[in-house]
Structures are given as structure tokens and as C-alpha cells.
Amino acid sequence: MTEQTNEVQAPSVLFRYLWGGQLISNLGTQTSLYGIGLWLFSQSGDLLDFGLVAVVVQVARLLALPLLIKYLVKWPPGRLMLVCHTSGALCTALLALLLLGQSAVTLPPLAWILAVQGLAAVGEGILVVRLSSLIPLLIAEEERLQRANGLFATVDGLVITVAPFLGSWLVAVWGLAGVLALDGITFVLALLAVVIAPWQRQIQHLQQAVVSERTPWAPRSTIRRGMQLWQRSWSARSALLLTGIAAFVYAGLEVLFPAWVSLAYPPERMGAVLLVGAFGYLIGFAAWRWRLGRCWRSALLVALLIQALILMGSGLQAFADRDRVWMGAVLVFSCGLPVVMAALHQAWVELAPREALPRYFALRYGCEWSTRLLAFLAVPLLIDRLLRPAMSWSIWPFWLMDALGKGPGREMAIAMGGLGWLIVIAIWIRSYWLRDRLRSTLAMRS
Numbered sequence: 001m002t003e004q005t006n007e008v009q010a011p012s013v014l015f016r017y018l019w020g021g022q023l024i025s026n027l028g029t030q031t032s033l034y035g036i037g038l039w040l041f042s043q044s045g046d047l048l049d050f051g052l053v054a055v056v057v058q059v060a061r062l063l064a065l066p067l068l069i070k071y072l073v074k075w076p077p078g079r080l081m082l083v084c085h086t087s088g089a090l091c092t093a094l095l096a097l098l099l100l101g102q103s104a105v106t107l108p109p110l111a112w113i114l115a116v117q118g119l120a121a122v123g124e125g126i127l128v129v130r131l132s133s134l135i136p137l138l139i140a141e142e143e144r145l146q147r148a149n150g151l152f153a154t155v156d157g158l159v160i161t162v163a164p165f166l167g168s169w170l171v172a173v174w175g176l177a178g179v180l181a182l183d184g185i186t187f188v189l190a191l192l193a194v195v196i197a198p199w200q201r202q203i204q205h206l207q208q209a210v211v212s213e214r215t216p217w218a219p220r221s222t223i224r225r226g227m228q229l230w231q232r233s234w235s236a237r238s239a240l241l242l243t244g245i246a247a248f249v250y251a252g253l254e255v256l257f258p259a260w261v262s263l264a265y266p267p268e269r270m271g272a273v274l275l276v277g278a279f280g281y282l283i284g285f286a287a288w289r290w291r292l293g294r295c296w297r298s299a300l301l302v303a304l305l306i307q308a309l310i311l312m313g314s315g316l317q318a319f320a321d322r323d324r325v326w327m328g329a330v331l332v333f334s335c336g337l338p339v340v341m342a343a344l345h346q347a348w349v350e351l352a353p354r355e356a357l358p359r360y361f362a363l364r365y366g367c368e369w370s371t372r373l374l375a376f377l378a379v380p381l382l383i384d385r386l387l388r389p390a391m392s393w394s395i396w397p398f399w400l401m402d403a404l405g406k407g408p409g410r411e412m413a414i415a416m417g418g419l420g421w422l423i424v425i426a427i428w429i430r431s432y433w434l435r436d437r438l439r440s441t442l443a444m445r446s
Contacts, residue, residue, distance in 0.1 A: 014198055015138050018081070019151050021193030022131055025085060027166075028186025029124055030159045032092075033057055034258070035167030035179035036113065053114065054255070058373035060118035064125035065362045072126065073358050077134055081194045084123035089187035091120035096180050129365050133357035136349055146293040149349055150285065153341035162278055169270060234437045238430050239347045240367055242300070245426040246340055247368040249311075249419045251375035256383075256412040256419075263409035264320070276327050280334030287335070288342050300343035301427060303336035308423035315417025316403055317410070379415060387411040 037053040072080055098112045135152060139145045170178045261269055292299040310329045313319045319326060352360030388411050404414055 015135065015148055016151075017193050017197035018131055018134075019148075021081070021085070021190035021197075022127060022152075024186045024193070025088065025127070025190035026124065026159055027163060028183040029088065029120060030163035031167040031170065032179045032183040033117065033167070034163050034254070035171045036117075036176065037167075037255075053117065054251070054376040055373060056114045056118050057121040058369050058376060060121035061125035061128075061369045062366065062373070064122040065129065065366050067122070068126045068129055069358060069362050072130075077130060078194065078197070080130060081127060082191065084127045085187055085191040085194060087123045088120045089184060089191060091116050091123075092180060092184040092187055096177070096184070125365070125369070129358065129361050132345070132365075133361045136352075136357060143293075145349065146296070146346060147289055149345045150288045150293055150338065150342035153338060153343075153345040162274060162281075166274065169274070172267070234433055235347075235351060237433060239344070239351055239364075241426055241430060242304070243344055243348075243364060244367050244371040245423060246304070246344060247371040248375045249307075249423060250337075251372035252379040252419050253311075253416065255376065255379050256416050260409040260412035260416070263412070264407055272327065273330055276330050277334040280331040281337055283331075284335035285338040288339050292339055293342065293346070296343040296346050299339050300347075303339040303343070304423050304427060307333050307336045307340070308420040308427075311420030311423070312417050314420075315414045317407070318403070320407070320413060383411050383415060387415060 033053055095113060095116050098116065132152060135148050136145060139148050167179060170182060174181075258270075261273060288299070310333045313329065319329070348360065348364045391406065391411060404410060
């Protein structure tokens with residue numbers, strides 16, 4: 001009986017090791033990303049400079065998808081993760097050398113920094129897709145799978161909540177050297193987690209047997225397969241739509257929110273936001289684990305709607321001047337992050353056939369990372385080239401300007417309000433598709 005219990009629990013224990021390593025590694029990488037981006041923003045004042053580092057990282061992640069599907073999908077998972085974590089640690093060490101010896105390079109230091117961070121992002125992208133496609137193979141029981149999906153999705157949610165403010169704090173206190181030191185330590189810890197993980201032979205044989213049955217997937221067919229998935233079913237269209245919208249909104253907030261706080265509020269506000277956001281994130285994760293995971297479809301829509309209302313309110317000056325309301329909004333919004341991320345991951349787990357998990361998750365992350373790339377490009381351009389000049393126009397009625405305000409960073413807050421409306425539009429489109437589907441079903445039955 002004890003041996004059977006150990007065999008059942010072994011995959012769960014392995015998942016916890018891999019998840020912990022991914023969480024630590026991703027947090028360090030993203031903290032470094034935001035630290036460098038905020039440092040550039042503080043030097044130039046242009047939000048586009050903040051988004052430049054994130055753009056390079058997203059492009060590198062997208063390049064990692066065909067590399068994984070065509071060449072690396074048949075590698076043993078443990079070996080692949082070791083290589084990715086080791087390459088990330090080496091890239092961090094190389095960044096430190098470049099920063100210490102800037103006079104020894106011929107290209108501008110920023111170009112070297114972006115190139116090395118892009119290489120690290122390739123390894124990170126491979127890790128995310130490979131681990132996400134392993135979870136359903138490691139954990140078969142439905143309730144445990146939902147909890148595992150929640151844990152995996154918390155990596156992105158926690159990074160969105162903590163990394164921007166942790167990066168800005170580290171840059172302010174210790175400079176870029178402090179950010180890189182944290183990044184290097186997290187890569188080493190993640191590598192150690194993979195090394196000591198209980199890689200049982202039967203689990204590896206199961207993974208390799210499933211992978212070996214898959215046919216190669218050429219990179220040139222990615223767009224075509226994505227269109228086929230879009231046309232296949234209502235659930236596939238819904239998953240792609242909500243994944244893309246959530247990725248765009250959260251990526252936009254990763255640029256807008258820290259910049260707004262740094263311009264409009266005193267420095268100690270950053271620390272308060274970090275604490276409140278982390279506390280709200282823990283509440284949301286606990287709610288998913290013990291309650292909301294069982295009704296994830298409804299929880300996804302409710303959490304998105306609440307977040308949309310909070311973002312709409314951020315564009316109004318009245319709420320920006322009320323500290324308790326402001327912090328309460330940060331708390332509630334942070335509660336919704338792990339719920340949304342876990343529910344979206346659960347939707348893709350149910351959508352993807354077990355024999356094609358890497359393909360489906362490559363499509364999922366291709367959609368998500370492409371949308372994030374678009375956000376990192378579009379949102380700074382919207383602020384710098386449109387909203388800032390438009391705020392100085394004299395054509396706006398006085399009541400509108402009083403409602404929106406004219407304080408520092410109000411352009412960022414108004415853009416955040418627009419992201420809230422984007423969520424509402426996406427949910428309305430999804431409901432329209434649902435009504436059309438119900439009409440078709442009733443017509444076929446009649």
C-alpha cells in the first residue's frame with residue numbers, strides 16, 4: 001500500500017520541484033527586466049525606452065517556440081531544463097561582466113545588454129512551454145491537476161504583482177548590480193531544484209513515450225494551425241480571445257502602473273504597493289485552491305470584470321486622491337491575478353489533446369507572447385505620441401478634464417482606464433459568440 005501511494009505521489013513531488021525552480025528563475029529574470037527598463041525610463045523620461053527591454057525579451061521568446069517544437073521536444077525534460085537554467089545563469093554572469101567592463105566593448109553597452117537578455121529569454125520561453133505541457137502527463141487526477149494548474153499559473157501572476165516594484169526598488173537601492181545579483185542567485189537556485197528533483201525512471205519513460213509519438217511541427221505552419229484552432233470550436237476561440245486580451249492588458253499594466261506610481265506618488269508608495277499586491281495575490285491563490293478552481297469558468301469572467309471596473313476607475317482623478325480606495329483597488333486587482341491566470345491555463349489543459357500538448361501550448365504562448373509584444377510597443381507609443389500631446393489641447397470640455405485630472409502621470413492612469421474598457425469589449429464579444437452558438441444548437445435540435 002505504501003509503495004502504491006509513493007508511486008501516485010511521486011509525480012506531484014516532481015512537479016513541485018520543477019514549479020519551484022521555474023518560479024524562482026522567472027521572478028529573477030523579470031525583476032532584472034523591469035529594473036533595467038525602469039532605469040532607462042528614469043534616464044530619458046520616455047516610456048518607449050522602458051518598453052524596449054521587454055520588446056527584446058518577447059521577440060526572443062517567440063523565436064524559442066519553433067526551436068522547441070522542431071528540435072528540442074524529444075529531449076528528456078530534465079536535461080532540457082538543466083541546459084536552459086545553466087544558459088540563463090551564464091547570461092547573467094555575462095551581463096555582469098559587460099556592466100563592469102563597459103569601456104572594453106565597441107558597441108553601445110545597451111546593445112550588448114539587450115542581446116544577452118534576449119538569449120536568456122530564449123531559455124526561459126523553452127522552460128515555460130515544456131513545463132506547462134508536462135503537467136497533465138505528471139498529474140492525472142482532476143482535482144490535483146486543477147491545483148497544479150493554479151500553482152503553475154501563479155508564476156506569471158506573482159511576477160506581474162511583484163517584479164516591477166521589486167526591480168525598481170533594487171535599482172534605487174543597489175543599482176543595476178543589485179538586480180543582476182538577484183538574477184544570478186535565482187538561476188543557481190532554479191538549477192539546483194532541477195538537479196535534486198526526484199526524476200523517477202518510469203516518469204521519464206512515460207514522457208518520452210508520449211513525445212516520441214508526435215510528428216515534427218514545422219515553424220512555417222504555426223499561423224495556419226492557429227487559424228485552424230480558431231475555426232475549430234467556440235471554446236477554442238474563447239480561449240484564444242481571453243488569453244490574448246489578458247496578456248495585452250497585463251503587459252500594458254506592467255509598463256503603465258510602475259511608471260504612474262513613480263511619477264505621481266512618493267517613493268514609499270512603491271513598497272506599500274508591493275506589500276498590498278503580494279497579500280492580495282496570496283488571497284486570490286488561496287481562493288483558487290480551496291474554492292474557485294471547481295468553478296473556474298465563472299471565476300474567470302467575474303475576476304476579469306472586476307479588474308476591468310478597477311482599471312476604469314483608475315482613469316478618474318477622484319479615486320487617485322483617496323489612498324484607502326486606491327490601496328483597496330490594488331488589493332482586489334491582485335486577488336484576481338492568480339484566478340485569471342490559473343483559469344486560462346485550465347482552459348488550455350482541457351482544450352489540448354494529451355498527444356499534442358507541446359503543439360497546443362506553443363500556440364497558446366505564441367498568442368500570449370505576441371500580444372504582450374504588441375502591448376509593449378503600442379502602449380508606450382500611445383502615451384508618448386498621442387495622450388501626452390492630447391492632454392494639452394484646449395478643445396476638451398472643462399468637466400472632462402476635471403474628471404481625468406492633470407497631475408503627474410495622468411496619461412498612464414487614463415491609458416489604464418482604456419485597458420479596462422478593452423476587457424469589457426472582449427467579454428461582450430465572447431458572450432455574442434455564446435449566444436450565436438446557443439441559437440445554432442437550438443436550431444439544429446428543432
